[in-house]
Amino acid sequence: MAQLLHLAKKLSSPYPWTSSPLIISAPMRVMSGPALAVAVSRAGGLGFVGPGLKTQNIIKDLEEASNLIQKSPILGAQRAPSSSQTLPVGIGFQLWADDIDTASSAIKRFKPCAAWLFAPRNGQKDIDTWSRRLREASPKTSIWVQIGTVAEAWSIVESSEKPDVIVVQGAEAGGHGRAHDGMGLISLLPEIADVLAAKDVHIPLVAAGGIADGRGAAAAFALGASGVAMGTRFLATDEARIAHGYQAEILRASEGGTSTTRTQLYNHLRGTFGWPEEYSPRTIINRSFVEFQAGRSFGELKVAHDEAVKKGDEAWGPEGRTATYAGAAIGLVKEVKPAGEVVRDVRGFVEGIFGEGRRMKL
């Protein structure tokens, strides 16, 4: 328990505007824009800007986040030890696809408080390289590394370039995660915590995957997490950078065990190739996948997909055809809210479950 308190403090101390328990919005590619990230940090959480379609695009996003914060400062952010230097939002990278030089120079210029690294082409080796480069570019930017297996935790333990934070993503997560060797958070997070403890490595864990409300968040803290990240829940916020049709489908869908699946199909339909084979995305099932399973050719599906995309919002939904990345907890997301309200609701529920007094003893 003392160890968990220590880790929770270690996690949150570089982000003095945040409230405990720490609620985080995940860096969803494109959809986690500056408005969402800033709204989450403004509510005492930690918001991440997602990777861009090109690495170059994050410059505009970080600039916008910076402007939003300058216009209306975040209470407490000025108390940061590195106050004048770090931006109170984080930034995410997909290592296999992002350009390390562009990333480094953006980090150097904007100094986001954290960089969340995911999906290396060459495992820990690439993570180490990125960690070194980004630390050189901005020593006060914390390095977060997302993993989804116990084996990856062992790689971190053995690395000399250890991250400041480990994000443990369970198999229920939406978007990209482990393709074949994922595991539910309820079993995965404690085993990873045990690996670190056995090797006397004291890195706080942030839980991700399948969490969409206070119950899942409280469960994650009980498992040993020091912070909780949500993705899908933040797609249904006013600030998400998301098409109306996509957001409507997030509200409609339920029963993630049957309504979502992991498949590379939608990446390929959208023209995205080259993801390392360890990863595949969880998406809400629609006509493309149903017809794919029924044996329709990729060529035909591609034509139908591209036609559907032209129709705008109709491209999503059960009769739609395009990627609708979302987590298995989709059935818990029923309402669009301001992102700050999501943060405060989840935090409040967790405080209630554990009790104001006991919370910090976790």
Add this chain to the structure above:
Amino acid sequence: MAQLLHLAKKLSSPYPWTSSPLIISAPMRVMSGPALAVAVSRAGGLGFVGPGLKTQNIIKDLEEASNLIQKSPILGAQRAPSSSQTLPVGIGFQLWADDIDTASSAIKRFKPCAAWLFAPRNGQKDIDTWSRRLREASPKTSIWVQIGTVAEAWSIVESSEKPDVIVVQGAEAGGHGRAHDGMGLISLLPEIADVLAAKDVHIPLVAAGGIADGRGAAAAFALGASGVAMGTRFLATDEARIAHGYQAEILRASEGGTSTTRTQLYNHLRGTFGWPEEYSPRTIINRSFVEFQAGRSFGELKVAHDEAVKKGDEAWGPEGRTATYAGAAIGLVKEVKPAGEVVRDVRGFVEGIFGEGRRMKL
């Protein structure tokens, strides 16, 4: 919160010897024998005897449980409203394979405090039939029904023969569970709780699957469970009815995401056919599965399997060939303990997390 307190009381009140939070040993076929079930109930938990190889076999097991309890009564069991009539252990049935007449007459004779129903051939229809028959045979035996999908929760909500308890099994569970539409507990349990709440159905939920210590148990309570069942953790107890080689493999294995899989192969190698297609078992991977994936014929694998089985304890382990059903939380099980100690440790951890005072407010 008031609703959760109500449900926790509703769950435990027929079992007055139990302590809150309620810890349950799952009815694992053959391996959950009378010694294990009685030890768990004796520690203030609720122990289940598993289904037998034949339904007839449970008679001997319930008789033995009854004798163990008569020899050394369980403190508090005599305070049961139905004290002189119910046995302070439960019994499990696999509906597709078990014989309803034999089951009813055994229930009538021994009056176990609960009957845990799982794996019907014809969904809710069979569950309803079994529930009716067992209630007629022993009105004070509570009916527990195990599900693993939101759809099954909807079927229960619409049934006129509702169970007393719903066991929600997440995809990480060992042994048989949902083959294709399972979901991690962290997303599944809250969604099922929401379905019941929306329909004003007040049935307590027991969480199962991927829980092997206090952390997972505490997480399950945070998600909305009123009780927690464990299987794999109880395989590593002094009282489990398990071969030494099997138990040694439970201690050895870790990283359930890669070391376990769901497959019908081992059922077939053991000569078990006919499981409804909705289900498949999670097992620790050994040579049979590795060679099966490499393309070796079933006939050859069967010969090698049967040879291995003759060698006793060597049939298990990474170089072994027989079924080693276990959950994805296998990496959390590192030590054989008395079952009562498992119950007390897990209960104590959960109490500590939520605080003595707050616990009942859950």
